[in-house]
Amino acid sequence: MAAAAAGTVGGLGPGSGWTAAIRRLLRLFTSARRPGSLGLQCLPLVVEGQQVGLVVPAVVRELRAFPRVFVEVAGGLELRGGHCPEERTEAVAGVLAQLRAEGRLARLARWRDEAYEVRSSFGAPPLLNVERAAASLLGILQFGAHLNAFVLRGQDDGEGSQEMLMWLAKRSPHKPTHPGLLDNLAAGGISAGLGVKEAMVKESWEEARIPPELATQARPVGCLSYSYEEMDGEEFGAVVRECLFVFDLQVPEDFTPQVGDGEVQEFHLWPLDKVREAVSSGSFKPNCALVVLDFLMRHGLLHPDQEPLYPELMAVMHQTL
Template identity: 85%
Template sequence: MAGSLGPGSGWTAAVRRLLRQFSSAQRPGSPGFQGLPLLVEGQQVGLVVPAVARELRAFPNVFVEVTGGLELRGGHCPEERTEAVAGVLAQLRAEGRLARLARWRDEAYEVRPSFGAPALLNVERAAAPLLGVLQFGAHLNAFVCRQDDETGSWQIFMWLARRSPHKATYPGLLDNLAAGGISAGLGVKETMVKESWEEARVPPKLAAQAQPVGCLSFTYEEMDGEEFGAVVRECLFIFDLEVPEDFTPQVGDGEAQEFYLWPLNKVREAVNSGSFKPNCALVVVDFLFRHGLLHPDHEPLYPELMAVMHQTL
């Protein structure tokens, strides 16, 4: 395969930018931590910043302040809790109280204390960061290996997507070939196959050949204006798929506007320039790590990058 990618111009700045973004959230126990744990049946399922907690306290039949946090008491089963929280969010949205709710997707995420735990309720996707609940996604790296006729060496080319200019988040930036959040009721691989067909028209039989190669996990803070923030807690399941030379993705549901097949040096240049949706940039960096194209002898921030991509959620 291709050799290690040495330290190019702008790369160190790009790495530091990723480290800052994905290390931006204060952690429980740290001096500056202000997030309030969100509890359901005594189990922590989220982290809520003070400004959002203030809005939720206006609904004491659903959200109750307890020592050190907020507890969801609106309902005694997943269905009742889902209905109670949906009512709160609908009112906050109608009153324009939380700007993020303007991104309403009519897509439900399951809320659980950890990946393997039973879901305690469902919540609208746009509200997941406001409640700081765990979000799970599936991302596909599609690539082609080509041999140079003169040198006999192999080079990896990666398929990338450019996000639609009409996307609510990160419009027009580069993305992995296919990616999506795991909606309520769907599995990890099922989501990857579904998104691959919907976004890039990857035939399901081909997408099903993708191999799970690990996951990335991180927490960071996003701000909507100066006051209302959100805690993004994500776990991304990563799949690699070597596609045939004659495969070409096609625009599907409009999430992507076009596709490119680029050598990894050009892909890395796009990371340098900040052209990627940030979490997709991390997926690319992970690919470079796993294929030996980022080497600890050449990357002084190697340990910090590995740590930021594998945080405890």
């Protein structure tokens, strides 16, 4: 299968548009680590002696106004409000509510009424929950689940003659972030209380009406981890730290996704040549472009002999957070 598809995607080598697109992605996903970046100016956010986040100086100044909850000490920012997850959650929620009401941090205008768990690492117990809109302000680890759905067409003659196509979603023009760009068929953040597979199945149904009995057949194929600098005007910004759990799902040829909760405008079933063209034109939400590139690499459709930036891509997709 991979050999035949590699033949159909033989144009994945370094063309001017393709190379420029890959360099843009590399610049974005290394932005938090370059000299002079916000990432190198952040203070660690510490809870119970464990680092759980990275907070940029401008946000630290805002949080210092609440000394019963946040205290700057020894080169870090300590959360001292509360002695258990529930008390910490309540204390931080009060701070965020006041900052939001006063319009102090623009990012809080994206309030979602959705909680993320705050952990020192994926396998560690949650120390508190925070509103999703504040996750990047605190630089906490955010976890997501993304689904690649693909179709194989044609008879398999043992020599990999089948054509591979990928289902993609086009984001609603009303989305507050990256409106109208291409996305993986289903994707979303992992809310408090959900497991990884549970979140993937939930998003698959809500966004694309993939029946749970089909979505549960998706295979976990790894995860991508990265950080980047994101600005809100000249002063305020944040370091976004994310880990995406990736699933592959072969769907039947007669399957067609349907618009569910309105976060998606429409769906496309494209051959991989056209998917590549969309990557090179910048038509993808950036982290979804990484998920597509990871898919091409894992299926042998993007080869190091064709892509001189292959090692840099691999490194940027698997950063230590």
